[in-house]
Amino acid sequence: MSAAPAADCLFCRIVRKELSAKVLFETERVLAFDDIKPQAPVHVLVIPKDHIASLNEAPEGADALLGEILFLAREAARSKGIAETGYRIVLNTARDSGQEVFHVHFHVLGGRRMTWPPG
Ligand code: 5GP
Ligand code: ZN
Numbered sequence: 001m002s003a004a005p006a007a008d009c010l011f012c013r014i015v016r017k018e019l020s021a022k023v024l025f026e027t028e029r030v031l032a033f034d035d036i037k038p039q040a041p042v043h044v045l046v047i048p049k050d051h052i053a054s055l056n057e058a059p060e061g062a063d064a065l066l067g068e069i070l071f072l073a074r075e076a077a078r079s080k081g082i083a084e085t086g087y088r089i090v091l092n093t094a095r096d097s098g099q100e101v102f103h104v105h106f107h108v109l110g111g112r113r114m115t116w117p118p119g
Contacts, residue, residue, distance in 0.1 A: 006051050011103035015049045024076055030069055032076045041111030042087070044076040053102040055093045073106045082110035090118075 006012050013019045014033065021033040024044055035043040046069050052058050058066060070089070077087040087110030092099040 006103070009051055009103050010101055011047050011105065012051050015047070024079065027072065029065060030072050032072060035107070040109040040114075042077070042080045042082050042109065044073075044080065044108040045105045046073045046076055046108060047103060047105045052104045054099060054104055055091060058104065069106055073108045076108045077110060080110070086110060086114075088114050
């Protein structure tokens with residue numbers, strides 16, 4: 001369904017355990033790990049194990065996978081103890097969003113009061 005893993009993709013390398021990360025949990029298709037440069041007391045990244053560069057490149061048929069990632073982002077918030085106090089899920093896509101890593105990832109941010117609008 002998705003493109004082949006990209007040899008030089010940072011998050012594919014984390015999936016393959018070539019690079020270490022503080023893994024919160026993993027399932028057959030999804031990996032959740034702490035962001036290396038947290039922007040809040042809780043900052044988890046939830047990614048598909050298969051390489052998808054961004055939401056713009058998500059193929060037909062990825063709807064179930066994307067829904068699974070969203071629910072697992074909720075699970076990450078629960079396991080970090082911020083589900084009730086609140087959290088923000090961010091999915092940066094392409095240039096103007098500031099997307100830096102081109103392997104689709106949901107940020108789960110919480111543990112502090114968020115501001116709106118985002119920067
Ligand atoms: P983006 O700006 O693409 O939405 O977010 C990329 C995120 O990946 C950033 O929050 C950044 O701190 C995080 N990140 C970049 N490199 C690494 C890494 O090697 N390990 C981990 N755990 N997070 C990373
Ligand atoms: Zn990748």
